[in-house]
Amino acid sequence: MAGVWFDELTVGQMFEHPIRRTVTETDNVLFTAMTHNPALLHLDEEYMKGTEFGQRVVNSAFTLGLMVGISVGDTTLGTAVANLGWDEVRFPKPLFHGDTINVTTEVIELRESKSRPDQGIVVFLHKAFNQHGDVVASCKRAGLQRKKPQ
16 A cells, blocks of 8 residues: 555645656557547647747647556555546646656645545645646645544
């Protein structure tokens, strides 16, 4: 069990996740195809040459999933009961093929579960950065987390 129990978390606690990941063309095209997203900005290099980006942009749903996925090993692996939702999902800068992301997580809210005395609700603020230090994604994620067994 690598995750953290609810009662071991504190508001303001920061995690700088050691996993970094370089995003590939295969990641983007496969994810985009698997999710039936025909958007040209993910699939058509020639079309994108005429845009402000000049190249294909990585699918934001992949970016979101990767950001949260990178955080799991340090925060919720083996201690999560359920993901309750994502709020304030933002993509302030595009992510491109070949970019390497790293992720931080901050605990921004903790509250006891009223109906489950052995669990609590945690809200994490996840941020993903490219290799230049630019924020490329962020979100608040609420989850139901187990307390340490007695």
